[in-house]
Structure formats: C-alpha cells, structure tokens
Amino acid sequence: MSGDNNIRFPGGTRARIEIELARACDTFGEDHIETLVIVHSWGDTLDDEQVLAALRKLNNTGSMFDDVTDRAD
Template sequence: MSSDNIIPFNSPIRAQIKCEMAGARQRFGHDNIDLLIIVSSWGDTMDDRQVLDALRKLNRTALVFDDITDRAD
C-alpha cells in the first residue's frame, strides 16, 4: 500500500469526523443503527469525506438514508 493513501488521524477531516461522531453518539446513543452503519462502513465502502458527509446529515436530519426499501417476500 502506498503511504499517500494513509491519512493521519490528526488530519483536519479526521478531527471533524471525531467531532461529528461524538455529537451523534451523544444525541442518538452508541447503538443507533444509522451511526453503526456509518462506523462499520468507514474505510471499507466509505472514505473519510463520505463518512463526514453522512455524519453531518445524521446530526442535521436524524436520518442517513432518504429511502429504505424493505422486501417482505
């Protein structure tokens, strides 16, 4: 892995993520499903920018997903 792919935790975006995550945990609790999905996806299917955007949306609207489809078949 190239070292240019590694973002130090103290970078500005990581500090913003840490702040938004703390706010979400305080507001919604550690076991909130939306928060758990974001945290689980971080570094896997979501990069730092996507995680920050999702946390901001969660803190602003209390929802991450605009649409949830439940197939009951």
C-alpha cells in the same frame, strides 16, 4: 501504513469526523443503527469525506438516508 494501525488523515478531516461522531453518539446513543453502519463502513465502502457527509446528515436530519419508508417512530 505503519504497524501500529493508526490511520493518518489529511488536514482536519479526522477532527471533524470525531466531532460529528461524538455529536451523533450524544444525540442518538452509541448503539444507534445508523451510527454503527457509518462507523463500520468507514474505510471499507465509505471514504473519509463520505463518512463526514453521512454523519453531518444524520446529525442535521435524524437520518443519513434521503427517504425512509418505514420508520419505527
């Protein structure tokens, strides 16, 4: 990895993540807890494909989780 801390992604993965992240921020806001969890887990506990899948699920269903037992809304 280079010293400038830029992460290189294969193919269009970064572009797809950026699109889904922008969509999530537009829909839910930049301080939405699930969006923050995904972003802060990226590269730590989630790889690129998992981040992309989580963002897509969030955008399509309103949650990255399969089952939420106690929603505020």
